Amino acid sequence: MNLEDEIIEINQSENRRAHIYAMLGKMKQYDLTAVKIEGRRIWVDEDHSVIDFASCNYLGLDLDEEMQNDIRGEIVKWGVHPSWCRLVASPAIYQQIENQLATLIGVESTLIFPTVTLISIGVLLALVGRGGVLILDKSGHETMYEAAKIARDSGATLLSFPQNDLETLELHLQKHQNNKRKVIMIDGVYSMSGDFARVPAIVALAKKYDAIVYIDDAHGFGVVGENPTSAMPYGQRGNGIVRYYGLDYENIIYVGGCSKAYSSLAAFVGCSKKMQSFIKGFSTPYDLSGPCPTASLATLAKGLVINEHRGNQYREKLFALTHKCINGLRSMGFEVINQSWFPIIFVRIGDNQDTIETANLLFEKGILVTVSPYPMVVIGQEGHRITLTAANTPEEVEELLACFQNIRDYLINKHSNNAIYET
Template identity: 35%
Template sequence: MTHFVEPAPAEPSHVPNMLDELQAELNQRAAQGLLRHRRVLESAQGARVKVDGEHLISFCSNDYLGLASHPDLVSAMKSAADQVGVGTGASHLVTGHQLMHDRLEQQLASLMKLPAVLLFTTGYMANLGIITALVGRGDAVFADKLNHASLNDAAVLSRADLHRYPHNDLAALESLLAKSTAKRKLVIADSVFSMDGDIAPVPALLALCEQYDAYLMLDDAHGFGVLGENGRGVLEHFHLCSERVIYMATLGKAAGAAGAFVAGEQVLVDYLLQTSRPYIYTTASPAPVAAAALAGIKLIETDSQRRQHLHALIKLLRDECRLQRWQLMPSDTAIQPIIVGGNEEALAASGRLLEAGILVPAIRPPTVPKGTARLRISLSAAHTVADVRHLIAVLQKAESA
């Protein structure tokens, strides 16, 4: 008679699941000095803020004209909320397009001196909506390597052939355009690069587009309201006007509110309204936000002293900030980056400024290229001359620590 012996149960082998893998990646980021943390803002946005219980001078907001808590914007938002409530309840193409949205589009078109404007809920959604609607398979996108992540993501999602050229390298871009046999060609670039603060060579980009039958899409998130005599952004800065330009800007930076818009030829806006999925398939932003943006646009048009003061602060920082080891990058805009180098050193530098009551973020890869971790200083018209001189003194002391 044969006896069968049950085998002993095998020791369970641990196969990492997705959550284990995610934790391992987070641990690796932490070890490389790349883990990000949120701070809690406990006050209104401005030059002086309360963050995580501390009162600080902030040099890390994109509120370039100091309008985010301006009484005119606050009053406009309150009044609109009293009239129409808060939620829009539907997309723009159903019943979400309210009177304030319509007025804002008209006012922006007037300010920009362009035929038509279409609002989007955010700049990220605007870039996704514009690029994926205009190009697809068989087309080609040509993108600066330092473009914002939203432009890169939009180009990939469009399924067009993506060609990235070295930062502001016009010869490389021309070579790519000359070789292209794509049906539609779209060059996309930030007008003011958000981590370097430099301005794209827009006239030369437009000339190449005209030569090679391409269109030029500009993301002017950091130029609108700041550049140009009247705050019309990079197009006014360079005195440009062309039907080949597709202009996008945001309303959450210099305008002090939230949202974004695309401006250009009427046929462009009409086409995007019919085909742009991020526009069609999302609930319209609250009308009180549009009302606040309208108030911000009015101040951009009428209060030029804010821009003048901001540019005076930019000049002051560049004239008086003398550093030995760290490098203040060339920039004529409100974005003034200082290259520190390593991730840990940039974090330590930011920490030393924080101890002195100054809030300046450390920007690390992948937001910026490896080895170029930096302090990203954002100046605002809400800052004073004394604020900037204090910042310079603290920076110089932190560098020598």
């Protein structure tokens, strides 16, 4: 056995992700190569296509003709890639977009990074330094946890609390109330369930104990926004979970992702001007990581214009498709983990083996979903995550539901004494 083989074997024996590694050869829904797309239909070879319910391009801007036709000017102006790190120089389009984003979400300033992951690595470490306290919602995104572990290794304290367990959160805050550097880390919209964090209650606790709330709204930004109504359940303008709840940004560091609703490689921090300046000086990814490609900046700039003109129409369609999908799945007896009607729909299936088998059935019948086995989710909660976009059609949702009827029948036949899937 050579050294590489030994390293792989050792890591398989001690890392939970070995379960995922082992599935790569068993699942048709993993590691695909798209050779052609037609709308939300993906061709994986010349003979087989699947309808895409695994994309997070919620507003469908990746396929918007106006978006595709109008970005060339910025590429001609700035070249395909501004290869300075941002500490050296930034094309003026950065400042233009940062001002637009600040106006949209209602904050003093924003600062763009390539990804939410880089923001977490840079900003969380900058906020807590070597002696601060990080308190992580256990349902928060894995990338926040990875960033928090780096901060812990640098001397910070890392604690956690179960989703919605405000009593445990308050106990942590009480214990460390004299530490001035306390940061509570939450998702705005949970990436597996689509449910919303209890932001107002968490912010109230943060103010009581002088803590900062760091909100990763990678999924919420662009979909949820201010002034939700029965006619517009997601709210208006897609300006994020903070505005959805009608809050200001006191005690909040807001992180918006643009790779989802805006189909662009970019993310941003919303904060005060003083905090923006601090982040520039103390966040390593700001001065050492590569910048966003010009095409991504151009698509984001154009997406912000489209959002002002047509964004609410896209959100209305997105809600209608999500409503149709969730109601259809629940009518079959599936357990759907979604209380918000956000276009992330998690369907519990069974154990890892059931999840693998049903994923392969879906693929064979032309449906692509995000397969979520252990350790992506807790043992006993394995299943499939469906994500809808405004570029999907009602007919495609009907095909999805028909395929889930097939896997419902398959599971009933396999587990004849299990009543979970019976209506």
